[in-house]
Structure formats: C-alpha cells, structure tokens
Amino acid sequence: MENDPHQADHPQDTVPEDEQLVAYLDGELDDESARQIEQRLTSDSALRDQLSRLERAWDALDELEQVEADVDFAKTTIEMVAVAAEEEHQRDVEQQPAKRRRRWLIGFTGMAAACLAGFVAVWGFTPDPNEQLIEDLPVIQKLDQYQQIDDIEFLLLLHKHKLFPPEADDDEA
Numbered sequence: 001m002e003n004d005p006h007q008a009d010h011p012q013d014t015v016p017e018d019e020q021l022v023a024y025l026d027g028e029l030d031d032e033s034a035r036q037i038e039q040r041l042t043s044d045s046a047l048r049d050q051l052s053r054l055e056r057a058w059d060a061l062d063e064l065e066q067v068e069a070d071v072d073f074a075k076t077t078i079e080m081v082a083v084a085a086e087e088e089h090q091r092d093v094e095q096q097p098a099k100r101r102r103r104w105l106i107g108f109t110g111m112a113a114a115c116l117a118g119f120v121a122v123w124g125f126t127p128d129p130n131e132q133l134i135e136d137l138p139v140i141q142k143l144d145q146y147q148q149i150d151d152i153e154f155l156l157l158l159h160k161h162k163l164f165p166p167e168a169d170d171d172e173a
Contacts, residue, residue, distance in 0.1 A: 021051050025058060 023029050024037045041048050139146070149155055 017047075017050070018054070021047075021054050022058075025051070025054060 020029070020033070020037060024034060029037065041051065133140070146155075
C-alpha cells in the first residue's frame, strides 16, 4: 500500500478506496468526488481492475435468489428484541438498590476519611498546652523553696559550692 500512487496523490482521502468505488458504483458520491474517481480511473489500470472486480461481484449479487422473510420471522425477531429489552430493564431495576447502597457507602467512607484526616491534622499541628507545664514541673515542685530566696546571687553562690542536691534526689526530697 505504501507504493500506491493514489494514496500518495490523495493523502486527504480518509475513506478506503473500496468504499469510494462502491459508492461510485451506487451513484452515492457527490459530483466532485465522482469526477475525482473518474480522473483516477483514466490514469490507473489497477484501479480500473479493482472497479471491474467490484462490478462483477455486484452483478453476481443481483443473480442470487431473493429470499423474503415471512411474517413469523419478523414477529419472533421483534419478540426476541422486546424480551431482551425487558430483561435488560429488569436487571437495571434490580441493580438500582445495590448501586444506591454503594454510592452511600462510598460517600460515608469518604466523609469518614476526611474527618480522620482533619483530626490527625489538628492533633499533629496543634501544640499541647500541658507540654510547657511538664517542662517546668521541677521548678514548680520547688517553687516554695525558690520564693524564700531574695536574689539570684544567693542561688548562684549555693550552686558554686555544690550545695544543691543532685537531680536524682529530687524525688526523695
């Protein structure tokens, strides 16, 4: 097909060549398209051969015996279509509650996930108000002793002479 000069000459043709030729044989093409096909036929023997084969196949179809469908065939076909449509409709009706439950479940799950994400975000980023109290607990426990001291120089002097008990002894005191 890559070597076909017609496709190289007519890259805008999107309809396959056989379909164009069949439409030409049926007289379904507009005047411009029919004229283009005729111009191509004058210069391309392969295209003429292809058209000739299609014409012979078309003529052979005319020679076949015409079979007409009887009334029962049409009636049973319509009944089969109606039954299939009714079954499809019944399946849709039966599936509606399940679809509705599934939508509610998905919505509820989404809301629960959003609430959980919000809780985790607030819990993770909000500072704990008791954290500072826990950090200051050793000072708070000895607050009465510290309030009896007049100035900081006295505390520094006691610390320099190592008169403060070690931290491990704080629980015993």
